Each structure stands twice: as structure tokens, then as C-alpha cells.
Amino acid sequence: MIIGYPAAGKTFLARSFECIGYHRLNRDEVGGKLDGLVDHLDQRYKLNGVKKFVMDNTYSTVLSRKAVIDWARENKFDVDCKWIDLDVGDALYNASKRMIDRYGRLLNPEEIKTSKEIGNYPPVVIYKFRKSFEVPTPKEGFHHIRKIKFKRKMDKAKYKNKAVILDYDGTLRTTKSGEVYPKSPADIELLPNGKEILKKYQDDGFLLLGVSNQASIAKKELTTNQAKECFDKTNELLGLKIDYRFCPHRSYPQVCYCRKPMPGFGVEFIERYKLNPSRCIMVGDMKSDNTFADRCGFRYIPAKQFFKIVS
Numbered sequence: 001m002i003i004g005y006p007a008a009g010k011t012f013l014a015r016s017f018e019c020i021g022y023h024r025l026n027r028d029e030v031g032g033k034l035d036g037l038v039d040h041l042d043q044r045y046k047l048n049g050v051k052k053f054v055m056d057n058t059y060s061t062v063l064s065r066k067a068v069i070d071w072a073r074e075n076k077f078d079v080d081c082k083w084i085d086l087d088v089g090d091a092l093y094n095a096s097k098r099m100i101d102r103y104g105r106l107l108n109p110e111e112i113k114t115s116k117e118i119g120n121y122p123p124v125v126i127y128k129f130r131k132s133f134e135v136p137t138p139k140e141g142f143h144h145i146r147k148i149k150f151k152r153k154m155d156k157a158k159y160k161n162k163a164v165i166l167d168y169d170g171t172l173r174t175t176k177s178g179e180v181y182p183k184s185p186a187d188i189e190l191l192p193n194g195k196e197i198l199k200k201y202q203d204d205g206f207l208l209l210g211v212s213n214q215a216s217i218a219k220k221e222l223t224t225n226q227a228k229e230c231f232d233k234t235n236e237l238l239g240l241k242i243d244y245r246f247c248p249h250r251s252y253p254q255v256c257y258c259r260k261p262m263p264g265f266g267v268e269f270i271e272r273y274k275l276n277p278s279r280c281i282m283v284g285d286m287k288s289d290n291t292f293a294d295r296c297g298f299r300y301i302p303a304k305q306f307f308k309i310v311s
Contacts, residue, residue, distance in 0.1 A: 001055045001059060001065065001068060001069075001079055001080070001081050001082070001142075002014055002054065002055065002056040002081075002082045002084065003057075003058065003059040003060070003065070003081060003082070003083050003084070003136060004058065004083060004084030004085070004086065005058070005084070005086060005088070005090075005091035005126060005129050005130070006058060006091060006095065006121060006125055006126050006129060007091045007092075007094035007095040007098060007119070007126065008084040008086055008090075008091055008094070008150065009084055009094065009150065010056040010057075010058075010084060011026070011056055013056065013082060013084065013148075014026070014054045014056035017054040018054065021052055022052045022053060022054040023044060023050045023052060023053050023054070024053075024054050024055075024056065025037050025040055025041065025044075025053060025054075025055050026055070026056055026057060027057050028057075028118045029118070034057060034059075034064055034067070035067040037055065037057075037067075037068065038067050038068065038071045041053060041068070041071055042071070045075060053077075055068060058129055060129050060132045060133045060134065061132055061133070061134045062134050062140055065136070065140060066140070069140055069141040069142070070141075072141070073141060078143035078144075079141060079142055079143055080142065080143055080144045080145075080146070081136045081142045081144070081145040081146065082146055082148060083135075083136055083145060083146065083147045083148065084148050084150055085147050085148065085149050085150060086149075086150030087150075088126060088127070088130050089263065089291075089294060089295035090150055090152065090295075091126045091129075092123060092126060092257065092262060092263055092264075092295060093152075093263045093267055093295055093296070095119075095121070095123075095126065095257065096257045096262070096263055096264040096267040096268075097267050097271070098119055099120070099257065099264075100267060100268055100271050101271075102117075105268070106256070106257050106258050106264045106265070106268060107120060107257075108249075108256065109122070109249060109255040109256050112255075112256075122254075122255055122256075123254045123255075123256075123257060123262065124253065124254070127254075152297075154276070154277075156276060158274055159270065159274045159275060159276045159277075160274065160276050160279075161207060161273050161274050161275050161276065161279070162205065162206050162207070162275065162276065162279035162280055163206055163207035163208070163209050163269065163273065163275050163279075163280045163281075164198065164201050164206050164207070164208055164209070164280070164281045164283060165209045165210070165211055165266065165269065165280060165281065165282045165283070165293075165298060166198075166208065166209065166210045166211070166242065166282075166283050166284075167210075167211065167212060167260075167282075167283065167284035167285060167286070167289050167303070168210055168212040168231065168234060168244070168246075169181050169182075169212065170191075170284075170285040170286070170303065171191070171283055171284050171285050171289075171303040172190065172191060172194050172210075172234055172238070173188050173189060173190055173191060173234050174189050174191055175187045175188065175189060176188075176189050181214070181216055181222065181230075182230045183216075183221070183222055183226055183230070184226065184229070184230070185229050185230055185232075185233035188230060188233055188234055188237065190234070190237050190238065191303070191307065191309065192307065192309055193307040193308055193309065194238055194307060195238045195239060195240065197306070197307055197308070198238065198240055199239075199240065202240065206281075207243075207273055207275075208240055208241065208242045208243070209242060209243050209244065209269050209273075210231070210242045210243070210244030210245070210246075211244070211245055211246070211260060211265045211266065211269075211292070212231070212244065212245075212246040212247070213246070213247050213251070213259050213260055213288070214227050214246045214247060214248055215247075215248075215249070215250055215251045215259075217248035217249075218248060218249055218250040218251075219250075224248060227246055227248070231244050231246065243269075245258070245265040245268065245269075247259040247260070247265070260286075260288040260289060260291070260292040261287075261288040261289075261290075261291035261292045261295065262292070262295075263292060263295035263296045266282075266292060266293075266295070266296030266298065267296065270296065277296055277297030277298055278297060278299075280296075280297075280298040280299065281298060281299050281300075281301055281306070282296070282298040282299065282300045282301070283300075283301055283302075283303050283306045283307075284300070284302070284303060285302065285303045285304075
């Protein structure tokens with residue numbers, strides 16, 4: 001039994017068992033309820049003679065695991081548990097990367113909601129696992145429990161580029177009007193030292209990239225075109241080419257993988273520009289920027305420190 005977060009890599013591990021003769025059973029593929037897998041176990045064992053199974057559902061609770069363990073006891077099977085242990089940020093990263101690998105981009109909330117493809121689900125599914133998860137113990141009936149620490153593998157020969165990833169509002173710019181976000185290019189005022197310091201990084205081989213939350217679009221306070229005009233004007237005032245992404249979705253509840261602190265746009269940039277996360281710097285002014293950086297593997301530097309702004 002392989003357990004762990006959605007997008008933890010359970011299927012990848014299960015495939016390795018299939019290669020050595022195990023029969024895989026997964027609820028997402030055979031359909032029905034989780035407990036219903038017992039009927040499939042019974043059929044394949046008693047009618048088809050299968051004697052080795054690998055199950056790779058999330059199995060977050062003692063109750064969700066009970067039916068399979070009870071069946072195994074009744075039929076004199078030992079049940080080993082492979083527990084893939086990872087942080088919620090890694091699960092969110094993996095879910096984002098799976099979308100980008102499949103579609104070349106992140107899906108929007110409506111696309112996630114209506115998707116019929118296995119593995120496309122909103123962030124709430126991952127957070128639900130974290131909330132409900134119960135650590136497996138021998139008392140449940142496991143013969144052996146092995147905790148497998150998740151470790152991301154990245155080809156450093158392929159992913160070797162470096163970048164400065166920038167928040168915009170409160171980091172690169174403020175407004176002349178005092179509004180939190182600019183609604184027109186004329187309202188933009190650059191914060192100190194941005195152009196000079198970023199030019200030095202650019203000259204040193206760093207790509208300049210931008211990631212911003214723009215919930216005002218979801219609130220109908222700002223249009224997508226207005227947001228683009230403001231980003232383009234900011235880049236023009238800086239005199240720098242910054243490839244940017246922005247999330248237009250609501251701030252709560254979290255319905256997408258692109259709103260910081262979700263790592264989605266960071267993953268997109270890593271894949272698009274073959275970035276080595278350990279060589280990248282995230283610059284921002286919010287806790288969400290810091291968490292975003294941590295989930296992507298970027299070093300985080302607060303904007304005031306990076307731009308040497310004295311309060």
C-alpha cells in the first residue's frame with residue numbers, strides 16, 4: 001500500500017512494483033469507491049490467481065486503509081506500507097508541473113473543475129489531505145512501514161540558468177494616488193534603485209522575471225488589459241525587459257495554482273527557461289512572496305534589502 005499526498009509520486013513508485021510482477025489497483029482508474037477496491041482484490045485473487053498487489057491511492061486515514069488491510073488479513077496476505085513523506089509545498093509544485101508537462105501551461109480554475117483527466121484537481125484536494133492525514137502505525141495491521149522522504153531530482157546540466165523573480169506592487173512600484181494597485185499607467189511610480197540594481201543583475205547573466213497577484217481583476221476593479229498596460233508601463237519606466245505572469249483569480253478560497261504563494265508560475269518559469277532554482281532569487285514584500293520562493297526552491301530577499309531602500 002503506497003500512501004501520501006496527491007501528486008506525491010505514488011503512481012511512479014507503483015509502476016516500479018508493476019515492473020516486478022505486482023498487479024496495480026487504483027480507484028481513479030477502476031472507478032467506484034475506495035472500499036470497493038476490495039471486490040477487485042477478491043476477484044483478481046480468487047478468479048485470476050493474482051498473489052501480489054500494489055495499491056497507490058492517497059489512503060489518508062486509518063478508516064480509508066481498513067478495508068484493504070482487513071481483506072489481506074482474511075486472505076493471509078502481509079501488507080507493507082510505503083509512505084511518501086513530503087511537504088505540502090512539494091505536492092503543490094508537483095501538481096503544477098504535471099499540468100505544465102501535459103498542457104504547456106497552468107489550467108485555470110474552470111478548466112480544473114471540468115477536467116475529466118486523472119490528476120487534475122484544485123489545491124483544496126491537497127490541503128484536505130494535509131488536514132485529514134493520520135500517520136500509519138503497525139497497530140493497523142501493517143507488516144512493515146517504510147517512510148520514503150521525497151527528494152526532487154533535477155538535471156543540473158539541463159536546468160542551469162539563473163534569474164531574479166520579482167513581485168511588482170510594493171516591490172518595483174507604488175502609486176501616485178495612494179491606491180494599493182495601479183489601475184492606469186499614469187498612476188505608476190517606481191520605487192527607488194530598481195533600474196540600477198536590476199541592470200547589474202541582468203549584466204551578470206540573470207534573467208528578469210515577474211510574478212504578481214492581481215485579485216482586483218476577479219473583483220471587477222481592474223480589467224485584464226488594464227493590468228497588462230500597467231505591467232508594460234512599469235517595464236518601460238525601468239527600461240528593462242521583464243517576462244511577467246499575473247494571477248487574475250480571487251484571493252480566497254484558493255482555486256488556482258498561479259496565485260502566490262502557490263508555486264505554479266515559478267514552476268512554469270523553471271520549465272520554460274530551464275532555471276536552476278538554487279541559483280534564483282525571489283524579491284518581494286509579502287509573506288506570500290517568501291512562501292512562494294520556498295516552494296519553488298528560490299532564495300528569498302525582501303525588496304527593501306535587495307534594493308537597499310532605507311526607510
